[in-house]
Amino acid sequence: MTQTTKIFSSFQLGATQLPNRMVMAPMTRSRATNAANVPTNSVVTYYEQRASAGLIITEGSQVSAQGVGYINTPGIYTEEQVAGWKRVTDAVHAAGGRIFVQLWHVGRVSHPAFHGGELPVAPSAIKPEGVKAFTGQGFEEIPTPRALELNEIAGVVDQFRQAARNAKRAGFDGAEIHGANGYLLDQFLQDGSNQRTDEYGGSVENRARFVLEVVQAVVDELGADRVGIRFSPQGSSSIQDSDPVATFSYVTEQLNRFGLAYVHVIEALPGHPMATPGAPAVAAHLRKIFNGAFILNGGYTQQTAEEALANNEADLIAFGVPFIANPDLVERFQQGAALNAPDFSTFYVPGDKGYIDYPSLEEAVAEPANDVYHD
Ligand SMILES: Cc1cc2nc3c(=O)[nH]c(=O)nc-3n(C[C@H](O)[C@H](O)[C@H](O)COP(=O)(O)O)c2cc1C
Incomplete structure (x- = not known):
């Protein structure tokens, strides 16, 4: 173990002072188990338990009904959803924590079951390969999406603007724009999913236009020092770009003019399930280009x-x-304590098991027989 402990030092992230450098990554947990996609009591408890993270970034929260692609994911576009999230932010703040919401539009990674039988939307009518939709009927084939009309795009940018406004009302410290993992912003950026011939496609300047318009809209509502954005330049099975270094370098350079709180890049270490063997390393380039804080x-x-x-x-x-398996991950790192093992089978299913019942160190000491992972 290295002797340095920079990870426990504080950091000024835009407008938000963090007590340590450990961020809880955004993770969909599919526990908004009601027709209105409102965060439940268990969602409140889950985030409250993890308040010692330097910063919590919530699971992706869809900015509109059009942005939905999975069952039981929480939205941030109705009054009820805003009220539900307010209970989450109040609990996290009362526990001494800080929390950003991840603003999400899935684009083509969806299914007509979520859209009254209509096709999901995307920059171009190109079907994502290698992914399936999980609907109320289980896993289903994703159809070829409908390409957004040029005159519809401003309306989609407005969905993010409204969601950012809602994030403020819900008491979030800021928002992370989901530009990663093959969802709508990523679909515009990467040339494998964007073959538009108007000003939103073709050159990298055009492919980045939608992303930069969304950033501007969210910044207008929250202030740049409360806005971050997430990218996954190494792509995934569902999305690719012919020159990711050039594409992501360009968009990152353009982001410098906003003064954002951060850029957050997924670039999985070798051997990780999300690693893309042979993909070019992009994060180190972006680190050099971006003039604000950088999350890996x-x-x-x-x-x-x-x-x-x-x-x-x-x-x-x-x-x-x-962080899924260890609500007190910060304390465990500080004490050099063992980590709980994650139960993968409960990542996305309804119920509190594998959600809010992972013991903290204190609980594990108080009740050594309480081993929820082997029952
Ligand atoms: C259950 C689960 C749900 C996830 N949901 C999201 C999400 O909503 N938004 C997102 O940007 N990434 C999501 N991810 C990716 C994680 O944020 C992260 O990039 C990934 O788990 C790799 O980091 P790790 O090795 O520290 O777990 C998810 C990952 C997991 C395991």
């Missing part, structure tokens, strides 16, 4: 995180799965 994510441990921070590869490290 993808398979980090305490040790590899400390190394990345010591090498100035990032200012903050986001941890995903470790």
Whole structure:
């Protein structure tokens, strides 16, 4: 174990002061188990339990009905949803934490079952390969989406503007724009999913236009120092770009004019399930280009995180799965304590098991027989 402990030092992230450099990565948990997609009591407890993270980034929260692609994911476009999220932010703040919402539009990674039988929308009518939709009927084939008309695009940007306004009313400290993992913003950026011939397609300047318009809209509502954006330049099975270094370097350079709180990049360490063998390394380029705070994510441990921070590869490290299984991940790292093992079977299913019943260190000591993972 490295001797440095930069990970426990404080950091000024735009307008938000963080007590440590450990970010809880955004993770869909599909617990908004009601027809209105409102965060439930269990969602409140889940985030409250994780309030010692330097920053919590919520699961993707859809900005509109059009932006839905999965069952039981929470929205941030109705009054009821805003009220539900307000209960979450109040609980996290009362527990001493900080929380950003991840603003999400899935674009083509969806199914007519979520849209009254209509096709999902995308920059171009290109079907995503290698992914399925999970609807009320289980896994279903994703159809070829409908390309957005030029005159519809401003309306989609407005969905993000309204969601950012709602995020403020819901008491969030800020918002992360979901530009990663093959969803709508990523679909515009990467040339494998964008073959438009108008000003939103073709050149990298055109492919970045929608992303930059969304950033402007969210910044208008929240202030740049409360806005971050997430990218996954190495793509995934469902999306690719012919020159990711050029595409993501361009958009990152353009982001410099806003003064955003951060750029958050997923670039999984070798051997991680999200790693794309053979994909070019992009994060190190973006780190050099971007003039604000930089978050790295993808398979980090305490040790590899400390190394990345010591090498100035990032200012903050986001941890995903470790935070699912360890509500007190920060304290466990501080004490060099063992980590709970994640139960993958409960990542996305309804119920509190594998959601809010992972024991903290204190609980584990108080009740050593309380082993929820082997029952
Ligand atoms: C259950 C689960 C749900 C996820 N949902 C999201 C999401 O809503 N938004 C997002 O940007 N990434 C999502 N991710 C990706 C994580 O944020 C993160 O990039 C990934 O888990 C790798 O980090 P880790 O190795 O620290 O877990 C999800 C990952 C998991 C395991």
